[in-house]
Amino acid sequence: MKKTSLILALSLATLLGACGKQESAPEAAAPAAPEAAAPAPAVVEKHDEDANKPEEAANDVGKKVFGAVCSLCHASGAAGAPVFGNKADWEPRIAQGMDVLYKHALEGFTGAKGMMPARGGNPKLTDDEVKAAVNYMADKVK
Numbered sequence: 001m002k003k004t005s006l007i008l009a010l011s012l013a014t015l016l017g018a019c020g021k022q023e024s025a026p027e028a029a030a031p032a033a034p035e036a037a038a039p040a041p042a043v044v045e046k047h048d049e050d051a052n053k054p055e056e057a058a059n060d061v062g063k064k065v066f067g068a069v070c071s072l073c074h075a076s077g078a079a080g081a082p083v084f085g086n087k088a089d090w091e092p093r094i095a096q097g098m099d100v101l102y103k104h105a106l107e108g109f110t111g112a113k114g115m116m117p118a119r120g121g122n123p124k125l126t127d128d129e130v131k132a133a134v135n136y137m138a139d140k141v142k
Contacts, residue, residue, distance in 0.1 A: 062136025069120040080114015
């Protein structure tokens, strides 16, 4: 059973690693310049102060990253992932503290219940995008 789980987890990590890769001509041997960060949300006029709160912008980023990357496992519980919105799955993890959740999401983690590939298998995600996605998922069960 453990061999099957390990094979499944490694296969899933490999598949997730391929997610988000653009199909294009091979890159030159020279190191590429880092990609620019996603553009900041548009500034809203002063009379609409509530529409541009920083936590709402971060929540939007988290929701976007969740939908594009995290939902592949967290919607169904694949590879032991805590299911999005399932309080019983998330409470023990949240109890460890957000720093532990961030570390596992950023660096990857293999435990008794399954594995989490680093950056959800998408190495192009920034630290802030990964943390926003973790916050988005954790906030749904708090």
